[in-house]
Amino acid sequence: MKRVALVGAGVGKFGVRKASFRDLIWEAGKACFDSIPAVKPKDLQGIVVGSVMPERTAFQSHISSLAAEALGIKPSHLSARTEHMCASGTVGIRYAYAFIAAGLADLVMVLGVEKLNQPSAEEAILNMGTGVDREWEAAYGLTAPPCFALAAQKHMAKYGTTEEQMAMVSVKNHNHASRNPYAHFQKGATLDQVLCSRMISTPFRLFMCSPITDGAAAVILASEERARDLTDKPVWIQGTGQVLDGFTLSSLHEDYSHWPALKRAGEAAYKMAGIGPADVDVAEVHDCFAIAEIIAYEELGFCDKGEGGRFVEKGLSDYGGTVVVNPRGGLIGCGHPLGATGIAQAAEVFWQLRGEAGPRQIPEAKIALTHNNSGMGEHVVMVYGKERP
Amino acid sequence: MTYFRATDPYPLESAEQTKLHEFYEYLAASRLVTTACRGCKRMDWPPRGFCPQCGSDQYDWVDLPQEGILHAFTVQETGVPAGFDKPLIFGIVKLYELRLFSRIVETEPAALGVGKRVRFTPLRVADDSEGKHRYLPAFKLAE
Numbered sequence: 001m002k003r004v005a006l007v008g009a010g011v012g013k014f015g016v017r018k019a020s021f022r023d024l025i026w027e028a029g030k031a032c033f034d035s036i037p038a039v040k041p042k043d044l045q046g047i048v049v050g051s052v053m054p055e056r057t058a059f060q061s062h063i064s065s066l067a068a069e070a071l072g073i074k075p076s077h078l079s080a081r082t083e084h085m086c087a088s089g090t091v092g093i094r095y096a097y098a099f100i101a102a103g104l105a106d107l108v109m110v111l112g113v114e115k116l117n118q119p120s121a122e123e124a125i126l127n128m129g130t131g132v133d134r135e136w137e138a139a140y141g142l143t144a145p146p147c148f149a150l151a152a153q154k155h156m157a158k159y160g161t162t163e164e165q166m167a168m169v170s171v172k173n174h175n176h177a178s179r180n181p182y183a184h185f186q187k188g189a190t191l192d193q194v195l196c197s198r199m200i201s202t203p204f205r206l207f208m209c210s211p212i213t214d215g216a217a218a219v220i221l222a223s224e225e226r227a228r229d230l231t232d233k234p235v236w237i238q239g240t241g242q243v244l245d246g247f248t249l250s251s252l253h254e255d256y257s258h259w260p261a262l263k264r265a266g267e268a269a270y271k272m273a274g275i276g277p278a279d280v281d282v283a284e285v286h287d288c289f290a291i292a293e294i295i296a297y298e299e300l301g302f303c304d305k306g307e308g309g310r311f312v313e314k315g316l317s318d319y320g321g322t323v324v325v326n327p328r329g330g331l332i333g334c335g336h337p338l339g340a341t342g343i344a345q346a347a348e349v350f351w352q353l354r355g356e357a358g359p360r361q362i363p364e365a366k367i368a369l370t371h372n373n374s375g376m377g378e379h380v381v382m383v384y385g386k387e388r389p
Numbered sequence: 390m391t392y393f394r395a396t397d398p399y400p401l402e403s404a405e406q407t408k409l410h411e412f413y414e415y416l417a418a419s420r421l422v423t424t425a426c427r428g429c430k431r432m433d434w435p436p437r438g439f440c441p442q443c444g445s446d447q448y449d450w451v452d453l454p455q456e457g458i459l460h461a462f463t464v465q466e467t468g469v470p471a472g473f474d475k476p477l478i479f480g481i482v483k484l485y486e487l488r489l490f491s492r493i494v495e496t497e498p499a500a501l502g503v504g505k506r507v508r509f510t511p512l513r514v515a516d517d518s519e520g521k522h523r524y525l526p527a528f529k530l531a532e
Binding site (some may be wrong): 120122123128129133134135136137138139140141142143145146149150153154157199200201202206209249250254256356370383 | 399400435460462463464465472479481490491503513525528
């Protein structure tokens with residue numbers, strides 16, 4: 001297998017955007033090409049685009065070709081769209097990685113783009129229901145918040161995790177986002193603000209949930225030979241894992257605070273990278289809701305099972321702790337433009353491992369992890385490093 | 390301009406539209422059923438037309454108990470999808486070893502608790518495009 005590295009990354013502004021689907025592609029593509037002047041659109045051999053619901057929000061299919069044309073890319077080796085709900089971006093990175101590792105392409109862009117705030121909040125929420133089983137879940141009015149709320153209820157009852165501890169995840173991530181110019185929210189947040197915000201689905205209050213966000217992000221992956229030509233600071237893909245435990249709530253593990261698929265995806269990525277959780281300096285995890293970050297600490301091995309609430313309370317997932325989690329602000333602070341989230345996570349660790357993260361820089365970060373999930377039952381983990389694997 | 394009709398959030402339930410139509414026919418008659426594989430007798434929720442254990446696509450419809458135990462629940466107070474009225478109570482109901490995701494209706498949220506008994510009740514939803522009645526299985530606090 002060939003070794004594969006990230007050589008470029010760019011993120012557009014996340015938020016409730018007055019911008020077209022194509023505008024968002026242009027913004028992220030431009031930012032990504034600006035990060036690596038040696039690569040021009042004509043040099044790319046392929047593009048993979050992670051995007052979940054443009055059919056509903058932009059009345060548009062055939063997304064990878066649209067994005068290729070918008071950016072002047074003429075794919076000669078690979079062109080595909082990945083739709084995998086919230087993990088679409090990272091699933092796209094895995095496709096490009098596998099193609100390059102297999103020797104089928106040398107230089108590929110992976111772009112994630114989503115325009116969700118269309119045409120109204122209630123309709124955007126209705127659209128989000130496409131990510132759960134239409135016949136057996138979405139028809140009842142189910143969307144993501146009640147699913148993860150069941151995990152929070154169980155975690156609180158079983159391990160004594162508190163609302164305050166969940167709120168601490170939100171405060172940390174909002175404060176990190178205040179240092180990220182691409183974030184949806186940039187004002188920070190206090191514990192009182194989180195705990196006094198309106199109830200969404202018991203026990204989640206508004207600030208414990210990621211918002212519905214528009215945005216796009218892009219990265220460029222290269223084979224080792226191309227990466228060496230293009231940059232002195234490639235960021236290597238060292239490991240990856242993806243595991244599905246179940247799709248519907250009826251088929252997941254009956255303890256909703258226990259996410260075996262995440263544990264297994266993490267272990268697969270660690271094994272491939274030849275590292276363990278203690279080696280990770282920075283992690284971008286999928287905090288779609290505050291409880292998800294707490295469970296991610298546990299399943300990824302940053303702390304023991306059940307200790308996630310106390311882990312954030314002690315500041316161990318913040319700067320100066322054992323692993324800095326979500327320095328860009330996570331989904332809670334940056335927003336969650338589905339297909340773009342996994343790519344924005346990769347962009348953040350690209351900057352962190354190259355020492356280019358500005359006010360968010362984690363000193364001497366060498367190994368980074370990203371975690372993207374599609375519901376509680378499916379998880380994708382990537383390990384990146386400064387060192388060639 | 391039929392292309393511009395509204396989104397239909399409910400399942401296509403009729404015999405012309407789904408292999409599982411009998412589930413909905415039983416439901417309309419206030420019976421809660423699921424599939425049991427004819428090959429290996431495996432019972433599933435949701436019902437399924439293909440057995441992942443033995444590979445058979447032959448099944449029988451079997452009755453489930455009308456009462457079960459509330460395994461988990463949450464009350465969604467805001468942020469419900471267009472076309473749905475808040476609050477929505479979502480619950481996981483245990484019937485035998487199966488866990489059914491469903492809605493809890495006709496019940497005060499404060500009266501609910503994990504471990505309480507809930508009783509099956511069909512919930513009428515919007516008719517399909519041909520005017521046929523449609524139902525989903527729901528539950529309410531028992532007693």
